[in-house]
Amino acid sequence: xxxxRLFDRRTTEDQGPVRCLDASGLTRPFDPPRLVMAVxxxxxxxxxxxxxxxxxxxxxxxxxGEERAAATVEENIARDVSYDIPxxxxxxALDDASILARFQEAGFxxxxxxxxxxxxxxxxxxxxxxxxxxxxxxxxAGINSLxxxxxxxxxxxxxxxxxxRVEGTxxxxxxSDMQAADANQAIQAALQSQGWMDNPAVSxxxxxxxxxxxxxxxxxxxxxxGTYTWRISACAxxxxxxxxxxxxTAQYVGIKxxx
Numbered sequence: 657x658x659x660x661r662l663f664d665r666r667t668t669e670d671q672g673p674v675r676c677l678d679a680s681g682l683t684r685p686f687d688p689p690r691l692v693m694a695v696x697x698x699x700x701x702x703x704x705x706x707x708x709x710x711x712x713x714x715x716x717x718x719x720x721g722e723e724r725a726a727a728t729v730e731e732n733i734a735r736d737v738s739y740d741i742p743x744x745x746x747x748x749a750l751d752d753a754s755i756l757a758r759f760q761e762a763g764f765x766x767x768x769x770x771x772x773x774x775x776x777x778x779x780x781x782x783x784x785x786x787x788x789x790x791x792x793x794x795x796x797a798g799i800n801s802l803x804x805x806x807x808x809x810x811x812x813x814x815x816x817x818x819x820x821r822v823e824g825t826x827x828x829x830x831x832s833d834m835q836a837a838d839a840n841q842a843i844q845a846a847l848q849s850q851g852w853m854d855n856p857a858v859s860x861x862x863x864x865x866x867x868x869x870x871x872x873x874x875x876x877x878x879x880x881x882g883t884y885t886w887r888i889s890a891c892a893x894x895x896x897x898x899x900x901x902x903x904x905t906a907q908y909v910g911i912k913x914x915x
Contacts, residue, residue, distance in 0.1 A: 722901075729808045729901060733834045737783045737813035740764065741849045744913040747827055749881045752777050752819060759817075767791060769816070776819045783813030804901025808834065826914040832893055834906040839871035839890040842907035846888045850911065852877070858886075869895075877913070886913045 740762065747755050755777060759766055765788055767780040782791050786809065794806055802810065815831035836842035844853070852858040863873040866889070874887035893899075893906035 725803075725805055725901060728805050729903075732805065732808035733812055733903070735785070735812070737785055739813055739815060739831060739849070740781070741815055741829060741831065741846075741911070742817060744827055744829065744850060744886070744911055745877055745879055745884065747817075747819070748825060748884055748913050748915055749879075752821075755817075755819065765791075767795070776821060778816070778818045780816045781814055783810065785813070786810060800897055800899065802899060804899055807897070807899045807902060824915055826912065828910060828912045830908070830910045832906060833890070833909050834893070834903050836890075836907045837905055839892075839907055842890040842909050843871065843873055843888050846890075846909050846911055847873070852886075882915060884913050884915050886911070888912075 742755075742759070747758075750758070756766075756779070759779070759781070765782045765784070765786075767782060767788065769778040769780055770776070771778070780795075782788065791810055794802065794810055799807065799811070811832040812834055815829050817829045818827065820826045833842040833845060836845060847853050857878040858875060859877075860873055860875040862875070865871055870889040870891045872887060872889035874885070877884045877886055888909070888911050890907045890909045892904075893902060893908045894904070896908045
C-alpha cells in the first residue's frame with residue numbers, strides 16, 4: 657500500500673488544502689489465521705490441564721500426604737531385613753582387623769565413620785536392601801536430617817559398632833528398635849540377640865533406670881577367654897533423634913561389653 661493512500665485531500669476556505677489520516681484500515685475486523693487460532697486454543701487447553709493437575713496434586717498432598725507417609729513408614733519397619741547384630745562376646749576376643757574381616761565375611765555393607773587419626777573402630781552396618789551410595793547421600797547431613805520415611809528405611813536393619821582400646825577394651829553396638837512396645841521389651845530382644853537369655857554363663861547384677869532415665873540391665877559374662885562385664889540400655893528413640901512420624905514406642909538400644 658502506498659503511503660499516500662493513507663491520506664485524503666480536503667480543503668478549508670481560509671487555510672487551503674489539509675491532509676488527514678485515513679483510519680478506515682483500522683476499523684476493519686481483526687481475523688488471525690486459522691493456524692494461529694488453533695495453536696492458541698491448544699496451548700490454552702494444555703495450560704488448563706497442567707494447572708489442574710498441579711492443583712490436584714497439591715490438594716492431594718495436603719489432604720493425604722501424611723497418611724501415605726505413615727503407611728510407608730509402617731511398610732519400611734515391617735519389611736524383611738535382618739539386623740544381624742554381632743556377637744559381642746566373640747568380638748571382644750578379636751583385634752580390630754579381625755572384627756572388620758568378620759563383618760566383611762558375613763557380607764555386611766558397612767559405612768566407615770572412623771575419623772582421621774582416630775584409633776579403634778567406628779562403622780555403621782547398613783540394611784541389606786539399601787546401597788552404600790544411596791546411604792551415603794541420605795546420611796551425609798546426619799540422621800537427624802532424615803524424615804520418618806527415610807529414617808525407617810535406613811535405621812531398620814542397621815547398627816553402629818565401635819571399639820575402643822585406650823583403657824582396657826570397650827565395645828558397643830547401638831541400633832534402633834522400632835518394633836518394641838517399650839524399653840523392657842527392647843532389652844529382652846537385645847539379650848536374645850546375644851544368646852544371653854537363660855544362659856548360665858550370664859549373670860544380672862543390676863537393673864532398673866539410671867540417672868538419666870535409661871532403662872538398663874547389667875552383669876557379667878564368663879567365657880573361656882575371661883570374664884567380661886556387660887550392659888544393655890534402652891531409651892525412647894525420640895530422646896536421641898528428633899524425627900517426627902516414627903512410632904512413639906520406638907527404642908534406641910545400646911549393648912556394651914568390656915574387659
